[in-house]
Amino acid sequence: METEVIGDDRFGDEAYQRLFDEIMSDLNKAVLIDRAKLVLRPDVPLFIFSIALKSEPTLKTIPDVCNVRAEGESIHLTISQERYAPAILSALWGKYGRRSVFQQTRFDLDVSGAKEEDIAAMVVSSGEETKREILGALWRSMPEGIKNRRVLMDGNIITVVATEEILLPDMMGEGRKIHASMGGAADV
Amino acid sequence: MFEVMMYDGGVYRSEELFEMIEDVGGVVLQKNRSSQMLMVTMSVPGEDREAISKLCSDIGGVVKSVPLAGTEIAVIGPTLGRHHMPHPICDIAEELRRYGSVTVVMGLARGRGKATSQISAEEKAIIDEYDAAVFVMGNFKSCVEKKSELIEDIRIPTVLVSGPKPEGIDDKCEAIVSGVGRKASRMRTPPERAKLEEIADTLERVLRDRKRSLEEDPLFVHPAEVKQILEGYEPIDMCLRPSPMVLHLDGLRVKIPYREHREYLENVEVFGRKLGEVADIFPSRIDDSSVIIRIKTLSQVAYEDARRN
Numbered sequence: 001m002e003t004e005v006i007g008d009d010r011f012g013d014e015a016y017q018r019l020f021d022e023i024m025s026d027l028n029k030a031v032l033i034d035r036a037k038l039v040l041r042p043d044v045p046l047f048i049f050s051i052a053l054k055s056e057p058t059l060k061t062i063p064d065v066c067n068v069r070a071e072g073e074s075i076h077l078t079i080s081q082e083r084y085a086p087a088i089l090s091a092l093w094g095k096y097g098r099r100s101v102f103q104q105t106r107f108d109l110d111v112s113g114a115k116e117e118d119i120a121a122m123v124v125s126s127g128e129e130t131k132r133e134i135l136g137a138l139w140r141s142m143p144e145g146i147k148n149r150r151v152l153m154d155g156n157i158i159t160v161v162a163t164e165e166i167l168l169p170d171m172m173g174e175g176r177k178i179h180a181s182m183g184g185a186a187d188v
Numbered sequence: 189m190f191e192v193m194m195y196d197g198g199v200y201r202s203e204e205l206f207e208m209i210e211d212v213g214g215v216v217l218q219k220n221r222s223s224q225m226l227m228v229t230m231s232v233p234g235e236d237r238e239a240i241s242k243l244c245s246d247i248g249g250v251v252k253s254v255p256l257a258g259t260e261i262a263v264i265g266p267t268l269g270r271h272h273m274p275h276p277i278c279d280i281a282e283e284l285r286r287y288g289s290v291t292v293v294m295g296l297a298r299g300r301g302k303a304t305s306q307i308s309a310e311e312k313a314i315i316d317e318y319d320a321a322v323f324v325m326g327n328f329k330s331c332v333e334k335k336s337e338l339i340e341d342i343r344i345p346t347v348l349v350s351g352p353k354p355e356g357i358d359d360k361c362e363a364i365v366s367g368v369g370r371k372a373s374r375m376r377t378p379p380e381r382a383k384l385e386e387i388a389d390t391l392e393r394v395l396r397d398r399k400r401s402l403e404e405d406p407l408f409v410h411p412a413e414v415k416q417i418l419e420g421y422e423p424i425d426m427c428l429r430p431s432p433m434v435l436h437l438d439g440l441r442v443k444i445p446y447r448e449h450r451e452y453l454e455n456v457e458v459f460g461r462k463l464g465e466v467a468d469i470f471p472s473r474i475d476d477s478s479v480i481i482r483i484k485t486l487s488q489v490a491y492e493d494a495r496r497n
Contacts, residue, residue: 009327009328009329009330009352010327011327011328011351011352011369012328012329012351012352012369014329015327015351015369016327018370018372019327019370021369022372022373023372026372029484031196037226040328041385042302042328042329042330042331044331045302045303064468140270140271142325143271144267144269144271144300144301144303145300145301145304145305145332145371146267146301163305164301164302164303164304165304180416
């Protein structure tokens with residue numbers, strides 16, 4: 001993740017770059033972000049946090065994150081993307097019950113009495129949910145008092161424009177400019 | 189004059205230490221036992237310090253200096269939210285505890301934001317109950333300078349801790365320590381530990397000035413002596429709250445309800461006088477479950493006696 005900070009408070013700029021990197025890593029979102037641009041103007045106050053994701057979050061089904069194969073009367077799953085493991089387990093437990101799901105190792109699961117096509121259709125993460133989590137992480141990294149926020153989102157670019165009181169048109173204009181500079185649409 | 193020191197060692201022969209503290213007329217301020225290890229913070233007469241230190245080393249422990257012992261310090265952040273509170277504030281509070289202070293961590297109800305941050309009169313009154321306050325602010329210079337308004341009317345000594353070094357606000361607080369702003373992780377690295385020590389040392393210096401001014405016009409009775417007298421009072425003895433009595437530089441906080449125990453506290457005898465005559469006793473602003481006792485100075489008591497006669 002490359003982070004660019006634009007601001008005129010040297011201490012604050014460095015501190016916020018570090019904070020942003022640490023918070024995104026803590027919340028496991030750094031791996032999803034390709035580039036980030038942070039505009040910090042505490043004197044206004046105006047904060048614009050814009051990120052370009054590596055790819056637009058889309059709906060993920062079990063076969064997207066696991067290898068699935070039928071073995072006798074059960075279905076064997078090998079998890080290939082560990083970050084989805086809790087969601088996979090929760091989806092399988094919800095549909096088949098805990099007694100039917102055997103977790104042999106950290107990555108290997110057996111589901112008895114299941115059909116391969118049913119498991120293949122199960123959704124473990126929607127794109128919307130991922131975007132909401134990323135947005136939550138962005139809000140968490142922003143200063144707490146900057147509560148008036150507007151989100152610009154298209155494709156894999158997410159920009160948050162935030163101020164403390166009234167969000168003026170020129171603030172939104174600046175936000176759109178940053179959004180466009182990251183590769184987003186200018187008329188979002 | 190009472191001096192505060194800490195014994196750090198084993199429980200073996202610790203009874204001898206407690207006996208000696210009692211014999212010299214000292215007070216145990218805090219006692220923490222963990223398995224076979226024991227830490228005792230005590231207040232003893234200055235002339236007996238050497239004898240106590242000798243006994244401590246004889247029974248296999250060490251004597252540590254706790255320069256902030258006998259004080260209660262508030263560490264305050266703009267809010268209790270994760271943006272402000274968790275890491276630097278807790279680390280600072282922990283460091284101050286290592287220096288012997290009893291610390292309280294506090295967040296303001298509406299302290300967030302630059303233009304909209306506020307502090308209420310109630311909050312100021314609560315903060316004024318402590319010996320000193322450490323205000324921990326953020327990373328932006330303009331924000332810190334603007335938010336210094338929050339500490340303007342605090343009467344107790346305040347230390348401002350912030351990321352950048354603010355300008356033009358030196359008269360609003362006793363000291364400023366820069367280099368600690370909002371953080372997403374604990375302060376573990378050597379430069380960060382050094383910064384924590386700097387904050388504790390700054391606070392020690394600020395409180396030394398306060399102690400010096402108290403020495404110029406001493407209190408009628410030392411808070412540790414009042415603590416000793418009140419220790420036998422059953423509601424305090426039975427109180428399950430941590431540290432039922434907390435020493436302040438000019439008095440103490442007693443964690444029992446004011447309304448129920450006011451009469452006893454006012455009438456308890458201290459060196460031939462009623463405590464109510466030589467101290468101001470009032471309920472804590474936090475709630476009714478604590479009592480603040482502010483001991484009057486000798487000159488104040490003499491002045492009031494002269495006026496009465």
